[in-house]
């Protein structure tokens with residue numbers, strides 16, 4: 427807590443308070459609907475994007491109805507953001523949601539370049555685009 431940068435732990439992984447510790451199965455086991463095409467290699471950019479999604483987005487968003495989150499909208503059903511954000515607007519949204527549409531009670535945090543560099547944001551958007559072709563109804 428005194429030097430958060432040292433552990434390379436992103437803001438979405440910092441607990442506000444620990445009430446208990448539970449060991450769960452992996453995300454892949456619990457939520458197969460989140461998985462990219464199994465034919466892709468482990469270091470494929472889509473799989474890197476999937477890891478970034480788990481680290482930064484899953485705390486608030488579900489995808490294909492899969493996940494525990496209740497805070498933000500599902501990022502694939504009925505539409506996937508790359509299907510309706512044109513150009514680089516999705517990347518701009520992730521960097522600073524309020525730069526696109528502004529309202530006082532918005533909850534989505536901004537992901538600064540120090541937390542999610544441009545290269546990682548490209549992988550993340552690549553994962554979302556890939557999942558647009560793997561929709562499953564919840």
Ligand code: HEC
Pocket residue numbers: 438479482483484485486487497498499501507519520523531532533534535537550
């Ligand atoms: C702390 C919770 C939280 C986290 C973490 C979070 N979001 Fe969000 N997100 C929201 C909420 C809530 C909304 C609805 C708009 C609002 O209130 O800001 C939203 C909206 C969105 C939208 C807009 C959908 C639309 O059609 O307007 C996109 C796209 C999105 N989030 C993507 C992401 C991605 C990608 C990540 C991971 C890098 C992420 N979010 C992380 C809470 C979060």
